[in-house]
Amino acid sequence: MNREAFYAALRRRGSGVFGTSLKPSQKSGIEAVLNEAEKRSTPIAHLAYMLATDYHETARTMQPIAEYGKGKGKPYGKKGKYGQAQYGRGLVQLTWDRNYERADNELGLNGTLLKNFDLALTMKVAVAIMFAGMAEGWFTGKKLSQYLSGSKKDYIGARRIINGTDKAAQIAEYARSFEAALLDAGYAATATKPARITPVAAMAIPSAKTDTTTVEIVQRKLFEKGYTEVGSRRADGSFDGEMGKMTRGAITVFRQENDLPAGDFIDQQLLDALDTAPARKLARNDAPAQLVRQAVPEVRSNWMMKIGALITAGISSAGAFFDGIVANLGIARGYVDNVKDYAADIPGYVWMGAVVAVAGGVYLVARHGEKTGVEAYQDGSRR
Numbered sequence: 001m002n003r004e005a006f007y008a009a010l011r012r013r014g015s016g017v018f019g020t021s022l023k024p025s026q027k028s029g030i031e032a033v034l035n036e037a038e039k040r041s042t043p044i045a046h047l048a049y050m051l052a053t054d055y056h057e058t059a060r061t062m063q064p065i066a067e068y069g070k071g072k073g074k075p076y077g078k079k080g081k082y083g084q085a086q087y088g089r090g091l092v093q094l095t096w097d098r099n100y101e102r103a104d105n106e107l108g109l110n111g112t113l114l115k116n117f118d119l120a121l122t123m124k125v126a127v128a129i130m131f132a133g134m135a136e137g138w139f140t141g142k143k144l145s146q147y148l149s150g151s152k153k154d155y156i157g158a159r160r161i162i163n164g165t166d167k168a169a170q171i172a173e174y175a176r177s178f179e180a181a182l183l184d185a186g187y188a189a190t191a192t193k194p195a196r197i198t199p200v201a202a203m204a205i206p207s208a209k210t211d212t213t214t215v216e217i218v219q220r221k222l223f224e225k226g227y228t229e230v231g232s233r234r235a236d237g238s239f240d241g242e243m244g245k246m247t248r249g250a251i252t253v254f255r256q257e258n259d260l261p262a263g264d265f266i267d268q269q270l271l272d273a274l275d276t277a278p279a280r281k282l283a284r285n286d287a288p289a290q291l292v293r294q295a296v297p298e299v300r301s302n303w304m305m306k307i308g309a310l311i312t313a314g315i316s317s318a319g320a321f322f323d324g325i326v327a328n329l330g331i332a333r334g335y336v337d338n339v340k341d342y343a344a345d346i347p348g349y350v351w352m353g354a355v356v357a358v359a360g361g362v363y364l365v366a367r368h369g370e371k372t373g374v375e376a377y378q379d380g381s382r383r
Contacts, residue, residue: 006185016177029062226280
């Protein structure tokens with residue numbers, strides 16, 4: 001198979017998938033699937049439908065992902081007997097304790113997956129689950145050979161392998177697009193029945209690290225790289241070392257932006273990447289103050305306060321000038337006499353000077369607040 005021809009076909013305008021470009025992370029995900037398919041001599045129609053399923057279930061990322069919303073409001077979003085939420089993970093969105101149990105057993109993981117469902121977010125395990133599960137009917141009892149065998153090619157019905165008829169026609173179109181690209185590339189596997197997948201117990205499966213010290217180190221490194229989603233630091237600059245919602249969110253974004261396997265967990269690959277990845281570059285890093293004022297209410301408030309202070313100081317300075325320097329001019333005195341009445345025996349220029357001083361202080365505070373707000377928005381700590 002000519003893989004460059006395959007990717008060129010996918011990028012072709014009108015291919016039906018991906019548009020006209022592929023991200024490195026998408027390509028690496030496809031490579032993992034193609035490698036497994038060639039090792040197993042997977043029939044072209046089976047491979048096309050698995051790629052289509054991968055494309056749909058991972059929101060086109062071609063990387064193992066956690067279900068958006070993590071099952072919120074759904075029965076499988078709750079913790080099951082293994083103390084973990086049973087929401088979808090991986091390339092085919094594995095759900096429910098029973099499916100994690102079967103995957104652990106069939107792949108020879110000896111309970112490793114049951115201790116940490118997030119292992120389904122690692123590429124090697126996710127690929128193994130997709131190939132074995134779809135070929136052997138793990139998920140719904142339906143398998144690839146029932147819909148795609150010999151001259152039979154029911155891409156619409158094949159959706160029942162995963163999820164009834166949900167988006168069946170759309171995913172069928174994706175499968176036809178992938179099949180066309182595979183044909184262009186000369187994919188010629190003709191096996192009628194894929195070989196059973198080899199147990200993966202010998203895999204070097206990364207274990208998730210959740211101890212407080214490691215989490216705090218990750219939080220600090222993420223913050224330093226510009227992933228301020230980790231949340232607030234303590235007064236002494238340290239972090240809480242808890243795998244909370246914001247920390248998991250920062251890890252997820254870091255993984256996506258640095259072409260790591262999708263997920264919100266900490267493994268050695270993440271730790272290594274945090275040591276070598278460049279600082280985060282946000283599109284808003286160079287945002288002008290005018291744009292920030294539109295996006296951030298407190299920056300806009302500080303700017304308005306600063307302008308108000310300038311106007312007040314300007315008026316008061318003019319009043320002090322007229323009273324203190326040209327007080328002998330009748331016209332000038334007429335402007336300030338009304339103000340002087342409020343201050344009894346205090347000379348007008350002293351009163352006006354005090355107003356200038358206060359306005360100046362307000363201006364400096366407002367300017368500092370605006371500057372700090374702009375910088376916080378640019379570096380990502382103010383979202």
